Amino acid sequence: MDTPSNTTSLEQLKDAYEEARGKHLKLNMSRGKPAPSQLDLSSALLGAMDSYMTADGTDARNYGILDGIPECRQLFADLLGLNPDRMIIGGNSSLSLMFDIVAALCLFGTGGNRPWQHYRYAGTPVKFLCPSPGYDRHFRICEELGIEMIPIPLNEEGPDMDLVTTLVRQDPLIKGIWCVPLHSNPGGVCYSSRVVEELASMETAARDFRIFWDNAYGIHHIYEEVALKNILDACEKHGHPERTYYFFSTSKITFPGAGVALIASGPGNIKELKGHMSAQIISYDKLNQLRHVRHFKTPENIRAHMAMLADELRPKFDLVLSKLEMGLKGTGFASWSRPKGGYFISLDTRPGCARRTVALAKEAGVVLTDAGATYPYGKDEKDSNIRIAPSYPTLEELDAAMDIFILCIKIAALETNNS
Numbered sequence: 001m002d003t004p005s006n007t008t009s010l011e012q013l014k015d016a017y018e019e020a021r022g023k024h025l026k027l028n029m030s031r032g033k034p035a036p037s038q039l040d041l042s043s044a045l046l047g048a049m050d051s052y053m054t055a056d057g058t059d060a061r062n063y064g065i066l067d068g069i070p071e072c073r074q075l076f077a078d079l080l081g082l083n084p085d086r087m088i089i090g091g092n093s094s095l096s097l098m099f100d101i102v103a104a105l106c107l108f109g110t111g112g113n114r115p116w117q118h119y120r121y122a123g124t125p126v127k128f129l130c131p132s133p134g135y136d137r138h139f140r141i142c143e144e145l146g147i148e149m150i151p152i153p154l155n156e157e158g159p160d161m162d163l164v165t166t167l168v169r170q171d172p173l174i175k176g177i178w179c180v181p182l183h184s185n186p187g188g189v190c191y192s193s194r195v196v197e198e199l200a201s202m203e204t205a206a207r208d209f210r211i212f213w214d215n216a217y218g219i220h221h222i223y224e225e226v227a228l229k230n231i232l233d234a235c236e237k238h239g240h241p242e243r244t245y246y247f248f249s250t251s252k253i254t255f256p257g258a259g260v261a262l263i264a265s266g267p268g269n270i271k272e273l274k275g276h277m278s279a280q281i282i283s284y285d286k287l288n289q290l291r292h293v294r295h296f297k298t299p300e301n302i303r304a305h306m307a308m309l310a311d312e313l314r315p316k317f318d319l320v321l322s323k324l325e326m327g328l329k330g331t332g333f334a335s336w337s338r339p340k341g342g343y344f345i346s347l348d349t350r351p352g353c354a355r356r357t358v359a360l361a362k363e364a365g366v367v368l369t370d371a372g373a374t375y376p377y378g379k380d381e382k383d384s385n386i387r388i389a390p391s392y393p394t395l396e397e398l399d400a401a402m403d404i405f406i407l408c409i410k411i412a413a414l415e416t417n418n419s
């Protein structure tokens with residue numbers, strides 16, 4: 001389908017839309033799932049087990065080693081610049097570690113401070129700062145646990161730090177901030193060293209203020225390798241060794257349904273978490289940990305694998321970005337991110353047009369992430385942000401989906417002109 005030119009009338013756009021709708025397409029750009037071709041690059045992982053004994057002679061099939069086998073902790077410590085003794089390898093999902101930790105803080109508190117649920121039941125719930133647009137599932141954790149969310153503008157270098165530092169200094173009920181510090185979901189924002197330093201050093205009214213550092217895209221470079229300052233080292237340097245919980249997983253390295261996830265933090269937090277976890281589980285899946293170690297062996301091999309995944313993703317990002325350029329550049333109907341890596345492109349329509357655009361696209365068979373999902377409570381005040389996830393569809397599907405999407409952006413923009 002040809003995308004109508006920028007000077008096309010609303011009527012002509014609607015004709016093209018009806019034609020597209022008549023094709024009953026079923027296209028999906030909603031969730032950041034790897035395509036089967038990306039998963040295939042990790043197929044050898046399934047056969048990577050010649051023996052089930054770990055380096056120190058532990059039988060990985062059996063119970064034991066709550067914090068994960070040493071060689072797996074060492075592999076990820078070397079990859080990410082972390083301390084293997086201040087790390088726990090969990091199950092397959094970092095999100096579930098995040099939920100468990102926030103829930104534990106609600107139930108038990110940390111460092112001898114009050115459990116956060118105390119404030120909830122006293123009618124003054126604790127609050128988290130939520131750099132936005134951000135990851136909808138972080139916001140879901142807060143909603144589920146009764147934590148109030150404060151949206152914070154996310155700028156090119158990271159969250160608006162003037163606002164962050166002012167709020168955390170003033171309000172002892174602000175207990176946390178969500179951060180996706182590299183190739184953020186959805187804007188592709190990479191935190192600068194200045195922002196990392198400020199987060200690590202800032203004064204907070206709450207003694208139990210915590211940074212939830214979700215480095216989900218920490219090695220997921222597509223166009224450009226971006227360095228990230230080590231937040232745990234920075235926190236330690238500034239006298240706040242327990243300020244940050246650092247999360248990572250191989251969901252978008254090997255298999256989202258069967259990777260390994262980890263948490264790294266200060267010594268006090270790790271001790272506390274092991275205490276809670278020992279009531280929850282005897283040990284996580286060590287066979288999978290061992291499988292990942294046997295398969296990758298070194299951080300260099302993981303990085304080489306990421307380069308292959310980037311080669312799979314780049315043509316899809318190229319296609320989406322060139323379609324947006326061709327279809328929308330100079331129209332004033334939308335602006336969009338040009339990420340250096342990660343999984344998403346973030347697009348802003350004219351104010352008041354995102355919901356309508358997403359609804360029109362859905363009617364024509366193109367599913368996008370719900371408008372508003374990238375903001376706390378699903379409330380995008382400007383009704384403008386839409387997340388594009390190009391990884392899963394084939395190039396042909398993406399091509400067709402983007403034509404319809406661009407058509408819908410134009411229709412929604414012109415409708416508001418006319419209203």
Ligand code: PLP
Pocket residue numbers: 032092093094095096135180185214216248249250251256261
């Ligand atoms: N964090 C971010 C920022 C994500 O985008 C995603 C998945 O899209 C996750 C966490 C989920 O990670 P996991 O599969 O390790 O639970």
